Amino acid sequence: MKTLLSVRGLQKVYPNGVTALKGIDLDVYPGEFLVVIGLSGSGKSTLLRCLNRLIDPTAGKIIFKDRQIEKAEGREARKVRRKMGMIFQHFNLIPRQSVLQNVLMGRLGATNPWKSLFHLFAPQDVVKAKSYLELVGIADKADLRADQLSGGQQQRVAIARALAQNPELLLADEPVASLDPATATAVMEYLRKVNKELGITVVCNLHFLSLVREYATRVIALRAGELVFEGNPQDIDETWFKKIYGETARDINVR
Amino acid sequence: MSASSALRRYIFDALFFAYSAALVIYGAMLIFGGDTSQETAIAQMNTILLSLLGLSAVSAAVAVGCAKAHISTLGEVLFASHARRLELGKIGFFKSQWGLHLTATMLLTFLVSVKVTEFSFYELTDAGGIAGALRLYHGLTHANLGLLPTAIAQVVQTIFIAFLATVIAIPPAFVLSFLGARNVMTGNTGFTIYAVTRTVLNIARSVEPLIWALIFTVWVGVGPFAGMLALMIHSLASLAKQFSEIIEDAGPGPIEAIRSTGASPLQVVWFAIVPQTLMPFISFVIYRWDTNLRMATVIGLVGGGGIGTLLIQYQGQAMWPEVGCIIIVIAAAVWVMDVASSYIREALR
Numbered sequence: 001m002k003t004l005l006s007v008r009g010l011q012k013v014y015p016n017g018v019t020a021l022k023g024i025d026l027d028v029y030p031g032e033f034l035v036v037i038g039l040s041g042s043g044k045s046t047l048l049r050c051l052n053r054l055i056d057p058t059a060g061k062i063i064f065k066d067r068q069i070e071k072a073e074g075r076e077a078r079k080v081r082r083k084m085g086m087i088f089q090h091f092n093l094i095p096r097q098s099v100l101q102n103v104l105m106g107r108l109g110a111t112n113p114w115k116s117l118f119h120l121f122a123p124q125d126v127v128k129a130k131s132y133l134e135l136v137g138i139a140d141k142a143d144l145r146a147d148q149l150s151g152g153q154q155q156r157v158a159i160a161r162a163l164a165q166n167p168e169l170l171l172a173d174e175p176v177a178s179l180d181p182a183t184a185t186a187v188m189e190y191l192r193k194v195n196k197e198l199g200i201t202v203v204c205n206l207h208f209l210s211l212v213r214e215y216a217t218r219v220i221a222l223r224a225g226e227l228v229f230e231g232n233p234q235d236i237d238e239t240w241f242k243k244i245y246g247e248t249a250r251d252i253n254v255r
Numbered sequence: 256m257s258a259s260s261a262l263r264r265y266i267f268d269a270l271f272f273a274y275s276a277a278l279v280i281y282g283a284m285l286i287f288g289g290d291t292s293q294e295t296a297i298a299q300m301n302t303i304l305l306s307l308l309g310l311s312a313v314s315a316a317v318a319v320g321c322a323k324a325h326i327s328t329l330g331e332v333l334f335a336s337h338a339r340r341l342e343l344g345k346i347g348f349f350k351s352q353w354g355l356h357l358t359a360t361m362l363l364t365f366l367v368s369v370k371v372t373e374f375s376f377y378e379l380t381d382a383g384g385i386a387g388a389l390r391l392y393h394g395l396t397h398a399n400l401g402l403l404p405t406a407i408a409q410v411v412q413t414i415f416i417a418f419l420a421t422v423i424a425i426p427p428a429f430v431l432s433f434l435g436a437r438n439v440m441t442g443n444t445g446f447t448i449y450a451v452t453r454t455v456l457n458i459a460r461s462v463e464p465l466i467w468a469l470i471f472t473v474w475v476g477v478g479p480f481a482g483m484l485a486l487m488i489h490s491l492a493s494l495a496k497q498f499s500e501i502i503e504d505a506g507p508g509p510i511e512a513i514r515s516t517g518a519s520p521l522q523v524v525w526f527a528i529v530p531q532t533l534m535p536f537i538s539f540v541i542y543r544w545d546t547n548l549r550m551a552t553v554i555g556l557v558g559g560g561g562i563g564t565l566l567i568q569y570q571g572q573a574m575w576p577e578v579g580c581i582i583i584v585i586a587a588a589v590w591v592m593d594v595a596s597s598y599i600r601e602a603l604r
Contacts, residue, residue, distance in 0.1 A: 052515055082517030092512035094530050105526055109517025117525055158512075165516055 003027045003063075004169060004201050005051065010060035010070075012046050012225075020046040022225040023060065028169070033195045033202045035216035035233070037209070039245060042222040044205040048171045051203070052084040053077040065168070082109040085162025085200075089174040091154040095147040099138070099157050102146050103129040106164025125164070132160035136190050152183035159190055163198070170194060172204035176211070184208075188215050209236065260334045261322075268318035268330035273311045275360045282363060285370050329353045394575020395582065402577050406565065406584040413561030414588065416479050417547035420486035425540060428491050431456065432498030433524060438510070439502060453499075459492035464550050465557060472558040482559025486547050497539045498532070505531040538600045545596035552585055562588075 005028040012021040020043045028034055036044045049055040051062065053072055062070040069080045085106070093102050107125045108116055115121075121129075133139045136156035141149060146157060155175060162170055172191060176184035192215055195202045206212050212219055213233045221229035221236075221244045229240055236244075296303065321328050332343055332353055348354040378384065431452055433439050440449035467485035475481050505528050513527035555563015562585055569577040 054511060054514060078517040078519065080517075081515055084515075086512070086515040088508060088512060090508050092506075092508035094509050094513075094527060096530050096534070105513060105518070106516050108513065108519075108522045108526065113519055113522060116522055161512075161516070171515075 001029050004030045004065065005203075006061075006063045007051070008061040008063075010047070010050060010062065011058045012043070012050060012055065013058045020225055021050070021057070021060075024222075024225075024227050026220065026227065028201060028203060030168075030201055031195075031199055033192070033204070033215060033217045035212050035219050036203065036205045036222060037207070037212060037219060037244060038222035043225040044222055045173050047222065048086070048173050048203065048205060051169075052081050052086060052171055054081075054086075078109055082165055083167055084169045084171055085165045085167035086171040086173065087155065087158045087162055087175050089177045091151070091158045093146040093154050093157055093161075095145070097146055098143055099133065099146055099149070100126070100129060100142040102157055103133060103160045103164050106161040109165065129160070129164050132163045133157070135163070135193070136160050150183075151179050152187055155179065155187050156190060159187075159194065163194065163200075167200060170200050170202045170204075172202060174205045174207065177207055184211070191215070209241070212236070260336075264328070264330040264334040265315065265318050265322070266330075267333065268321065268328045269311060269315035271329055271356075271360075272314035272317050273307070275356070275363070276310050276314065277307065278360065278363050278367060282367050282370075285367065327351055327353045329357055391575050395579035397576050398579035398583055399574075399576035400580055402569075402580045403584070406562065406581050409562040409565045409581075410584050410588045412479055413551045413555065413563070414548060414592075416483045416559070416561050417486065417544055417551045420483045420490050420547050420551070421540060421544040423487050424490035424494055424543075428494035428498055429536075431491075431495040432502055433528075435495060435499040436502035438505070438507070439524060439528070452495075456492045456495050456499075459488060460496060462489075464489040464554055468554045468557050468559045477558035477560075477564075479560030482551055482554045482561060482563075485554055485559060486550055489550075490543050490547060494539060494543055498536060501532045501535045501539070502528055534603055538603050541596050541599050545592050548592050549589055552589075 005026075007024055007026040010021050010024040010026075011019070013019045024043075024047060026047075036047065038044050046055060050057045050070075051064075053069060057070050060070060061068060064080060064083070069077075072080050094105065101119070104119075104121045104125060107121055107129070111121060111125070130139060130142060133142055136159050138149075138153055138156055138160075141153065141157075146154065149157065170191070175191065176187050179187060188211055191202055191204065194200050204215075206216075213236075216233045219229065219231060219233045219236065220227055221240075223244055228244060229236070318328065318330065322331070327343055327346070332340065335343065343351070343353075349358070434448050435452040435456060437449055440446060464485050467488050468482060471481035471484045472478075475484065509527040509531065510523060513523045518526065551559065551561055552563045552566075555561045555565070556567045558564060562581060566578065566581045566585070569581065
């Protein structure tokens with residue numbers, strides 16, 4: 001099967017000398033829901049940010065849709081990012097701006113920079129933005145200020161913003177880590193909907209194994225910057241769990 | 256004690272001992288009629304510098320000696336490890352060697368300051384002096400309200416000077432603030448621009464508006480225009496620095512999020528940073544207008560126009576009832592601006 005994204009020998013050493021990734025090999029196939037697990041500091045976030053080039057990798061290759069992107073700079077890097085939506089643990093919406101404005105920011109890369117400075121988005125973009133808000137079930141909140149929404153609602157706006165980019169890949173960096181269990185499940189359901197209904201490939205960092213087993217189609221695990229597991233979510237048994245999270249860890253059931 | 260904190264202790268102690276010794280010598284010269292006039296000081300600059308250098312060397316030796324002889328010093332207390340600090344804490348302040356040294360030095364500094372500032376209760380309680388002050392006070396409390404229309408006209412001019420100085424300063428300050436924000440100016444080129452911007456702004460800001468006023472009164476002539484320019488330069492530098500700090504406080508999350516959509520650097524600034532900073536910007540601008548009103552009054556004293564110029568004219572002629580009227584008008588204007596500005600800033604929060 002053809003890969004959507006393929007990573008070979010990816011390394012990242014930060015300027016302060018910390019080695020976050022020690023040579024990762026990874027393939028992402030179209031349409032899958034790939035979950036990345038691992039302790040905090042294992043390199044999950046760095047991996048995601050290398051993929052959409054928010055971070056420059058130190059060494060290795062990243063091939064996205066048959067194009068090598070690990071050295072992409074400036075305009076070219078922005079083109080790559082446009083094809084990859086991203087959502088974050090802390091939602092990262094722009095406060096004091098309306099929900100609809102926040103979703104429209106997903107169109108910045110496709111909008112003429114001078115028009116965008118005056119918030120002049122194409123009418124079809126506005127229609128699209130509203131339809132994505134509908135998809136995540138908060139169309140009625142379009143005119144509210146983003147900071148007036150609850151955490152779960154803010155994350156749904158963030159999903160709509162990512163969708164507005166019309167992405168082929170959605171990167172989710174611990175999207176439910178700062179939400180309560182019930183809201184977390186709801187947000188995960190929307191991610192599954194995006195994956196199944198829109199056919200957008202998802203790469204998602206997660207902490208809770210119960211959510212991993214429920215939503216992932218495939219799992220990889222990082223430990224201290226190395227890939228230590230790759231397989232089906234059902235295959236992570238007690239032994240693997242201790243290998244990934246350390247001997248003293250115990251699974252916490254969030255549901 | 257680690258090597259670096261030991262070194263810091265020695266440097267601190269050496270400087271502190273040198274200061275104490277220099278204080279004693281200076282104090283002795285003041286009391287025993289040593290020549291401390293400026294001319295002698297300049298003539299003997301080499302001797303003074305040499306003896307200060309020698310003093311520092313001796314003090315460094317004393318500092319190391321204290322450490323060897325286990326005499327507690329202020330430097331040790333400041334830079335010691337946590338355990339040693341607890342141990343030192345058991346000895347009462349006035350029983351400890353460092354406590355006595357610190358107390359003696361503070362006391363001596365106070366005494367020398369009194370001598371240097373020519374502090375004198377005799378002058379303060381001189382009958383003739385007090386009578387003069389009372390005459391002046393009487394004039395101020397019996398303000399000549401006939402001057403009210405003129406004073407109000409002049410205070411209005413001052414308010415406009417402050418307003419224009421603030422408004423003209425905003426656009427350049429806004430642009431410069433992004434060049435002077437570390438989180439916007441990334442990379443090597445960025446750092447150079449950042450460093451140059453910050454340095455220029457710091458220099459412009461460190462020159463008091465009063466000095467700018469002196470420069471501009473020569474340049475464009477005495478009057479409100481010179482005052483406005485002086486305030487404008489100072490406002491520009493201050494606002495740019497404050498704006499930069501607000502920008503540096505902007506949450507990195509939204510910046511990362513907008514970058515991840517494929518937005519250009521300019522779009523990142525406009526959509527991720529500006530919305531986060533707008534309210535604090537406005538708040539600082541209003542506060543600056545309020546400050547400028549008070550500063551404009553002072554600048555008027557050196558020929559910057561407005562109510563300050565009026566004040567210095569009547570003060571020069573010792574026309575105290577008129578001065579009283581002007582002071583009332585200034586106080587009222589400052590009070591109104593102060594209340595209005597804090598009310599607006601509170602509402603913006």
